[in-house]
Amino acid sequence: MKLLRLVNLSIKRKLMLITMLTSIAALVLFSASFLLYDLISFRHSLSADLATQAEIIGYNSAAAMTFKDEAAATVTLTALKAKEDITAAALYGPDGKIFASYVRANNKSSLPSNPPPIDGIHFKKGYLEVFHAVSLDGEPVGTLFVQSDMSQWSSRAKRYATLLVIFMLISGLLALAIASKLQGLISRPILRLEDTMRMVSVKRNYEVRALKFYDDEIGKLIDGFNAMLAEIQQRDTALQSANVELRSRTQELESEISQRKQAQEELLNAKRIAEDASRAKSAFLANMSHELRTPLNAIIGYSEMIEEEIQDTGHFQNVQDVKKIQSAGRHLLALINDVLDLSKIEAGKMGLHLESFDLAQMIQELASAFQPTIAKNFNTLELDLSGDLGLMRADVTKVRQILFNLLSNACKFTNHGAISMRIARTEMNHRQWIEFGVRDTGIGISEEQQGKLFNEFAQADVSIARKYGGTGLGLAISHRFAKLMGGNISVDSDLGKGSVFTLLLPAEVNAEPSEPVKPTVHENVAVLESKPQADTILVIDDDPAVRDLMSRFLTKSGFHVVAAADGEQGLKLAKRLRPRVITLDVVMPGIDGWGVLRRLKADSELAGIPVIMVTIVDNAVAALNLGASSYLVKPVDRDVLTDLIQRHRGNHISANSQDVPVSVSVSSEEEPSCT
Amino acid sequence: MRAIRFIAACLITVSLTIPMWAQSASSVAPSEYLIKAGFTYNFAKLMQWPDRAFPQPDSPIVIGILGADPFGNTLREVLTGKNVNGRTFVVKHLKLGAELKDCNILFVTASETAHLDEIFRVVRGLPILTIGESPNFARRGGIINFVLEDDKVHFEVNVEAAKQADITISSRLLTLARIIPQNVADGGKP
Numbered sequence: 001m002k003l004l005r006l007v008n009l010s011i012k013r014k015l016m017l018i019t020m021l022t023s024i025a026a027l028v029l030f031s032a033s034f035l036l037y038d039l040i041s042f043r044h045s046l047s048a049d050l051a052t053q054a055e056i057i058g059y060n061s062a063a064a065m066t067f068k069d070e071a072a073a074t075v076t077l078t079a080l081k082a083k084e085d086i087t088a089a090a091l092y093g094p095d096g097k098i099f100a101s102y103v104r105a106n107n108k109s110s111l112p113s114n115p116p117p118i119d120g121i122h123f124k125k126g127y128l129e130v131f132h133a134v135s136l137d138g139e140p141v142g143t144l145f146v147q148s149d150m151s152q153w154s155s156r157a158k159r160y161a162t163l164l165v166i167f168m169l170i171s172g173l174l175a176l177a178i179a180s181k182l183q184g185l186i187s188r189p190i191l192r193l194e195d196t197m198r199m200v201s202v203k204r205n206y207e208v209r210a211l212k213f214y215d216d217e218i219g220k221l222i223d224g225f226n227a228m229l230a231e232i233q234q235r236d237t238a239l240q241s242a243n244v245e246l247r248s249r250t251q252e253l254e255s256e257i258s259q260r261k262q263a264q265e266e267l268l269n270a271k272r273i274a275e276d277a278s279r280a281k282s283a284f285l286a287n288m289s290h291e292l293r294t295p296l297n298a299i300i301g302y303s304e305m306i307e308e309e310i311q312d313t314g315h316f317q318n319v320q321d322v323k324k325i326q327s328a329g330r331h332l333l334a335l336i337n338d339v340l341d342l343s344k345i346e347a348g349k350m351g352l353h354l355e356s357f358d359l360a361q362m363i364q365e366l367a368s369a370f371q372p373t374i375a376k377n378f379n380t381l382e383l384d385l386s387g388d389l390g391l392m393r394a395d396v397t398k399v400r401q402i403l404f405n406l407l408s409n410a411c412k413f414t415n416h417g418a419i420s421m422r423i424a425r426t427e428m429n430h431r432q433w434i435e436f437g438v439r440d441t442g443i444g445i446s447e448e449q450q451g452k453l454f455n456e457f458a459q460a461d462v463s464i465a466r467k468y469g470g471t472g473l474g475l476a477i478s479h480r481f482a483k484l485m486g487g488n489i490s491v492d493s494d495l496g497k498g499s500v501f502t503l504l505l506p507a508e509v510n511a512e513p514s515e516p517v518k519p520t521v522h523e524n525v526a527v528l529e530s531k532p533q534a535d536t537i538l539v540i541d542d543d544p545a546v547r548d549l550m551s552r553f554l555t556k557s558g559f560h561v562v563a564a565a566d567g568e569q570g571l572k573l574a575k576r577l578r579p580r581v582i583t584l585d586v587v588m589p590g591i592d593g594w595g596v597l598r599r600l601k602a603d604s605e606l607a608g609i610p611v612i613m614v615t616i617v618d619n620a621v622a623a624l625n626l627g628a629s630s631y632l633v634k635p636v637d638r639d640v641l642t643d644l645i646q647r648h649r650g651n652h653i654s655a656n657s658q659d660v661p662v663s664v665s666v667s668s669e670e671e672p673s674c675t
Numbered sequence: 676m677r678a679i680r681f682i683a684a685c686l687i688t689v690s691l692t693i694p695m696w697a698q699s700a701s702s703v704a705p706s707e708y709l710i711k712a713g714f715t716y717n718f719a720k721l722m723q724w725p726d727r728a729f730p731q732p733d734s735p736i737v738i739g740i741l742g743a744d745p746f747g748n749t750l751r752e753v754l755t756g757k758n759v760n761g762r763t764f765v766v767k768h769l770k771l772g773a774e775l776k777d778c779n780i781l782f783v784t785a786s787e788t789a790h791l792d793e794i795f796r797v798v799r800g801l802p803i804l805t806i807g808e809s810p811n812f813a814r815r816g817g818i819i820n821f822v823l824e825d826d827k828v829h830f831e832v833n834v835e836a837a838k839q840a841d842i843t844i845s846s847r848l849l850t851l852a853r854i855i856p857q858n859v860a861d862g863g864k865p
Contacts, residue, residue, distance in 0.1 A: 063847035066717050072851055137720040137759060 012187040019179035020172065027171055031164045039157055043150070047121050047128055050148050053083070054132040058144040061091055063136050065099060065141040073100035080146075087127065088147040091134065097280065099142060115143040116675040126150070189213040193222055206233035282343070289340050293333070293616045294543060297635035300329040301549040304638055308556075333635060338473040345480045352395040352484060353621035354509055359389040359434065363423060366400060370407055377415045379440075386461060393433055394509040398481045402489070405474040406438040406501045414442035417498070425507065432507035433487075441498040450491050454479040478503075485509045534650060538579035539563040540570035540596060541614070542588040546634070550583065550614075550641075555643045567591030571599060574606055580649045583641070584628070588613035594626060603628040610648035612641070708746050710828045711821055712753040715806060717757045718819060719780065721845035727827065728779055728802040729762070736762045739769040739778030741794065742787040765833040776801055783817070791815055793831040802841045822853070831855050 009017065056075060063517045064072035073091050077100055080086045090101040092115045101111060121130045128148040135143050189212070196210040206229055210222045303325040310318050344350045367383055374381045392399075404422075410419045420438040444452065454475055475489075482489045487505035537559045539550045547563040562577055564570035567590050574582060582600070586593030591617060600606045610629035613620075620631035630644050719736055736759065739747070754764040769775055771790055775797045781804070783794060786810040795816040798805060805817045812820035813833040818840060820831045832852040837844050 060847070063721065063845070063851055067714065067851050069851050136717065139720075 010187075011190055012183055015183035015187055016176070016179045019183065020175055023175040023179075023592055024168070027168050031168060031609075035157075035160050035164060037152065038160065038394065043128075043153055044155060046148070046150060046153055047130075050086075050128055050130050050146060051121055051132070052132040053080075053086075054146045057089065057146065058132045058134040061100070061144065062136040062141055065091060065093070065134055066136045070100055074102070076100075077102035085151045086146060087149045088145075088351045090145045092143040092145065094140060094142055112145060115145060120616055155551065170464040185214075186218065189218045189222065193218070193225065196474065197225075200229065200416070206236050241476050285340065285343050289336055290616050292336050293634050296329055296333050296336070297543075297549070298545045300326055300333070300635045301553070301638075303329065305552060310522075329635075335473075336634070342473055342480075345477070345484070350480075350484060351619070352619045353397065353624055354393055354395055356391045356393045357396045359392045359423065360385050362396060362400065363403075363421070366403055366407075367421070370404075371413075373408070373411050374419060377411055379411060379414050379416065380418050382418060382420040384420060386424045389423060389425055389434070392505075392507055393548070394485055394505060395481075395621075398485065399505065402478040402481050402503055403436060403438070405478045406436075408501065409474065409501075409652060410438055410440035410499075414440040414498070417441035434505050434507050436503040436505075438501045438503075439498065444495040444497050444499055445493040446495045450493060453491055454489065536560045536562055536577050537645060538570065538574055538577065538582045539595075540567065540582065540588075541585040542566060543585070545613075546585070550636070553638045554642070554645070557645075559645065567593070567596040570596055574600065574609065575603075578605075579609060581645045582609055582611045583614045583645075584611050586613060586617045586619075586623075592672075594622070597623070597626050597628055612644055612648065614641070684820065706749070706786040707823070707828065709749050709753070711808070712746055712750040714821070714828065714830065715750070715780065715782065715790045715843075716753055716757060716764075718806065718848070719764075721848040722804055723843040723845075724779060724804075725802050725841045733761055735765045736780065737765045737767060738780045738782060739767045739775065740784065741769050741771065741775065742784030744768060745784055769796075773797065776803070778803060780804045780806060783809070783812065785809055791817070798840075800839065804840065804842055805836070818844075819852075820855075829853065 006014075017124070057080070060070055061073045061076045063069075064076060077089045077091065080089050080102055081104075087104045087107040088102065088111055090111050091099040093099045096114050098111065103111065115131055119131055119133050121128065123129070126149065128150050130144075130146045130148075132144040132146070134144050137550055192213075193210045196208055199205060199208055209226050209229065212219050212222045212226075303322050304396050307319055307322045307326070310316070310322060341350070363383065364383060367381060370381065407419070407421070418441055420437075420439045422435075422439070423435075424435050426433050426435055457486070479489050482503055482505065483503055487503065489501060489503050491499060491501050493499035535558070539547055539554070539555050540563055541547050541550070541563070542565055544565075547565070551561040551563055559580075562573055562579065567586055570584070571591075573579075581586075584593045584596055588596075591599075593613060597611055597613070600609065600611060611627070612622040612630045612632060613628045614632045614634060614636050615623075615636045620633075625630045632641060632644070679716040715738065738750070738754075740750075751766055754766065757764060767778060769778060769781070771787070771793065775781060775794065779802070781794075781798060783791070784804060785808050787794065791807075791809065791812065792815070795805070799816075804819065805812075806819045806821070807813070807817045808821045813831040813836070816833070816836055818833055818836045820833075822829045822831060830852050831854075832844060832849060834844065834849070
């Protein structure tokens, strides 16, 4: 416990303590040994003195002893009174009896009764005693006894002890003074170092340096400490700058993140706006197409009727005018259809209605339909149907439309030339393909123009539009259709010599899910009934103009027409009248065309009646899937509709059930329009 | 060393010793002449004779007895086997006359008191220690004289006579002796 307290003393005190203890220990040892030596040697000299004295007294008393002179012997002994330390003395005769004696006044010790047989000096009970044989001329005459209390020795010892204590006190004080002065040599640098260390650790100030005093081990320690401090300072500075940099980087990052967030929000906003705009555009297009087709229907339909009436009355000079109205209307209609097709493709809403058909037959029909157009520019058409083409599975309407476009273009840009169409079945990448090549000897297309040929609204030259007319959409739509069916269209042309367009389609086009289009609701309900006849045709359409037109030209063609203004009415009439054929509009208020179709097909009595969808909404696939017999897009070509009704009427009679529907989709144009 | 001690002893002795009229403490227990024989022997120890007193370094000390012999065999018995400085003792009976010169110690018995002057005349100047037991023996020219007091044997010493005989007496002996004054001794001179 005490040692522990000593161990925890400050280095200053420790140094002083060590110095003091060392010097005091050395002092004590030295003094003690000196004292001991001195006292021992003093005792030696004392005993030697006593022995000498004893010898002298013995010598002096020898004669007295010899001549038995007691008085003289006593006088001799009594002379010892002058010696303070001698307490007793005695002379023994040869017979051992005391002959003469001397005892100091205050002495309490008794004289020995018999002297020992031999001489000697010895200490006994704090006294120094000497026995000395007395002889005269070599002949023993007795023994002398002298006793000393060594008062000289003890007083000397006391004096020495006192001196030593004083000496040690003075030396100790001197040592203390020196130690307290000199300990600074060691403790001062250490204390300063400790101060510096505390300053560093408390204030975190790495710029201070410990002061170096001397070039000893502590100096080296301080050097090392300073070096470490410098290192720490350097690291601290580096760390701080790194921190600052990190902070600024973090700030940069944060600002960047917030900027990006803002940008993201703006983007999201823009996307929302864009989506809204897109929806608005789609809705607008749908509305517009409806709104545009409806008047066009009326224009084309009434102009045809007027033409017939004019021919009936014989005013032929007016026929050309009316035909021009029809032509203009049809061109406009084609334009609208193209735009609608393109917007549908872009919206990804263009579906495929896949069916197997005889390719050769389809080509023949198309070629014969094209004969008038080819003849117009004094061209010839050559068909090359190599080998057995067999059946093809694709969306026949779209294939037909593509070929129609390609042939129209060939006719349009060729005069007095030859147009050839070559169809062949090939195999590529383990797949069957049908290759359609349409070649002409027309004006050709430059390489520069070939690059943007399939872009929307891109005709080879702006001047072409003026000279040849057309929307520039035909090739773009054809290209898209080909892609939709997994195929492609390419062009190879020499300017001035002619062009070759090659359509490549898979023989078996992969099915793609088609989605029905949700029709919008319209008001207007009206029922129009014709006179009951044998071949009753039920016309269901909410547009009174359509009902009127259809009723008039179907009546002319010899049918009995009953018209209904909405779905409910149509269904009732169908049940009551059991018509031969039903024409059905899609977009109607209340139950739309799809709903009516579904209910007709669900009713076992009515399911057998052929339904021809006559609508502005171009979704033949959905219609045919729901069980419609045919699909026509408004404005309806009278002849096509009449022809279709004629055919379905026969089917109904022969089968009287829902057979495999004859899917004949006819383009709304009678003549190829400019595309 | 020894000399220093000796001087110191002398000094102490001189300083401490008061001229003593020492009285023999011990009683004359055996007989008077036994003591006198012992004293005579011890006197020999404390005397120093000149070299010429002895013919040879180891010549014995010759004790001559003049007069009727009171010792009997006592003196011889005491001296048997004793020696002083390598010298043994020889005891002779002498007669008055020239043969008195042939000794080193001349013991003059009480019977010869009448012939003292003659005796001193014969030995004058010779290194012979004369010992007597007659009253005034020392005053008349003898060197040592036994005196009987209270049954104790004491002795007187005539220092002048000893000087004349060229015999040195140890101071230790002198401290125990009664010294006879000079003038009395001179008076004895012829």
